[in-house]
């Protein structure tokens with residue numbers, strides 16, 4: 001799967017150092033133009049075991065930024081009900097646990113990623129589901145905060161997922177927090193330039 005694409009064929013890869021290029025390509029392949037939801041989930045299932053090595057803290061800290069934002073809004077309320085949307089292997093859940101949060105659930109469609117997230121022991125409920133397809137099984141107005149790190153983009157959560165997020169977040173004092181590399185948002189034609197903030 002990796003080694004197929006040259007640096008110039010991958011937007012955003014120009015400044016990537018050689019030793020990071022294979023990891024960059026694995027991540028890029030999951031966001032490539034035209035990728036379907038099913039193909040994206042399959043990619044993550046195949047590469048789940050290497051995910052934390054590929055996106056190690058020297059390369060990726062989207063989940064730290066998301067956790068900081070949760071603290072900005074819920075610094076005084078460590079029992080706030082949080083859904084980690086597109087939880088992957090649980091980087092964000094672990095980061096929130098470190099900061100004292102105790103009431104965290106995970107939603108993640110790639111079963112291999114979710115299995116690794118479950119092993120971290122930080123999530124109360126785990127949902128293996130796609131956000132943005134049919135309605136997920138979570139009732140209306142459930143969460144104080146939905147937190148997403150790196151889970152929007154081509155083949156990932158799309159604009160149409162926003163309506164479902166609004167349905168399950170509490171209407172009063174609820175927040176949806178998105179921490180996402182803007183290059184992945186801008187790669188996708190349907191996607192979310194509207195969310196990209198300079």
Ligand SMILES: C[S@@+](CC[C@H](N)C(=O)[O-])C[C@H]1O[C@@H](n2cnc3c(N)ncnc32)[C@H](O)[C@@H]1O
Nearest residue numbers: 063086087088091110130131149150151156157
């Ligand atoms: C780059 S990973 C980020 C994982 C984790 N949030 C982190 O910060 O490490 C993107 C994750 O989004 C998930 N994902 C993709 N499409 C999704 C969808 N429609 N609904 C929910 N999660 C999705 C993928 O399976 C993958 O685990």
